Amino acid sequence: MLGDRWSLLIIRDVMLFGPRTYKQLLESHERIATNILADRLKRLIAYEIIRADPEPADKRKLNYSLTKKGIDLAPVLTEMVLWAGAHEKTENQALIRQMRRDKEGFIAGIRERWAARQS
Amino acid sequence: MLGDRWSLLIIRDVMLFGPRTYKQLLESHERIATNILADRLKRLIAYEIIRADPEPADKRKLNYSLTKKGIDLAPVLTEMVLWAGAHEKTENQALIRQMRRDKEGFIAGIRERWAARQS
DNA sequence: CATTTCACTTGCAATATGCAAGTAATCGTT
DNA sequence: AACGATTACTTGCATATTGCAAGTGAAATG
Numbered sequence: 206m207l208g209d210r211w212s213l214l215i216i217r218d219v220m221l222f223g224p225r226t227y228k229q230l231l232e233s234h235e236r237i238a239t240n241i242l243a244d245r246l247k248r249l250i251a252y253e254i255i256r257a258d259p260e261p262a263d264k265r266k267l268n269y270s271l272t273k274k275g276i277d278l279a280p281v282l283t284e285m286v287l288w289a290g291a292h293e294k295t296e297n298q299a300l301i302r303q304m305r306r307d308k309e310g311f312i313a314g315i316r317e318r319w320a321a322r323q324s
Numbered sequence: 325m326l327g328d329r330w331s332l333l334i335i336r337d338v339m340l341f342g343p344r345t346y347k348q349l350l351e352s353h354e355r356i357a358t359n360i361l362a363d364r365l366k367r368l369i370a371y372e373i374i375r376a377d378p379e380p381a382d383k384r385k386l387n388y389s390l391t392k393k394g395i396d397l398a399p400v401l402t403e404m405v406l407w408a409g410a411h412e413k414t415e416n417q418a419l420i421r422q423m424r425r426d427k428e429g430f431i432a433g434i435r436e437r438w439a440a441r442q443s
Numbered sequence: 444c445a446t447t448t449c450a451c452t453t454g455c456a457a458t459a460t461g462c463a464a465g466t467a468a469t470c471g472t473t
Numbered sequence: 474a475a476c477g478a479t480t481a482c483t484t485g486c487a488t489a490t491t492g493c494a495a496g497t498g499a500a501a502t503g
Contacts (some may be wrong), residue, residue, distance in 0.1 A: 210327035238492045281403040384480045
């Protein structure tokens with residue numbers, strides 16, 4: 206279900222940066238193939254981990270965002286980023302320092318920003 | 325690196341049950357193909373997540389166990405199991421209840437049993 | 444109203460996975 | 474000591490998944 210190369214990366218992006226469009230997701234993971242991204246988004250929607258809402262300001266666009274089940278992955282993703290930060294060369298040291306300084310607070314922040322958007 | 329269907333399941337097994345042999349790993353995940361298991365073990369060793377030590381009592385056998393980098397995945401795996409327990413039908417409810425009751429203690433227990441074996 | 448942009452889809456080649464049948468070393472039994 | 478069973482793989486081949494490049498149609502932009 207999450208056992209493929211891309212799903213968790215997609216979820217991580219939406220989790221960290223908020224609602225993303227197809228194009229934003231394509232460009233952020235330099236090498237994901239367009240058909241695979243389309244397929245993964247379809248599957249993640251079917252699993253109710255993400256959802257797609259039309260952007261009112263531009264009817265071509267869809268905003269992909271996390272469901273409740275999706276943000277509940279925040280602790281998993283946070284631990285993964287921390288592990289990678291400790292054991293692999295990784296960019297985004299600032300993010301990792303922030304996570305390490307206050308892990309629970311970091312996760313709570315993600316949840317709060319998500320809840321605020323659900324209004 | 326962990327972005328495939330089997331690696332995290334293999335690591336989870338070794339984490340929860342301690343050193344495992346090839347045969348035990350083959351049988352525990354009902355459907356992993358033998359060539360794929362061999363390949364994943366090779367890769368996980370190359371990444372220094374697991375290691376293989378010969379069993380003194382039976383020279384045919386190798387015991388696969390976690391390295392330091394490997395047990396550092398304990399929080400990731402624990403959060404994953406908790407997430408799956410909350411959102412998917414899953415067996416092993418007893419394990420999940422234990423993890424939920426005292427997550428930090430659960431992880432500490434894994435680390436302690438691992439450290440004891442490293443003697 | 445022609446050109447871009449966006450969110451995909453399609454076709455095909457490359458890669459990864461799964462299955463079944465080996466193989467070599469060691470073990471357990473006679 | 475000899476023989477069959479076990480263990481940890483490897484090999485060959487079919488099938489499934491992924492990646493790449495070139496579309497497509499609808500909506501925005503100039």
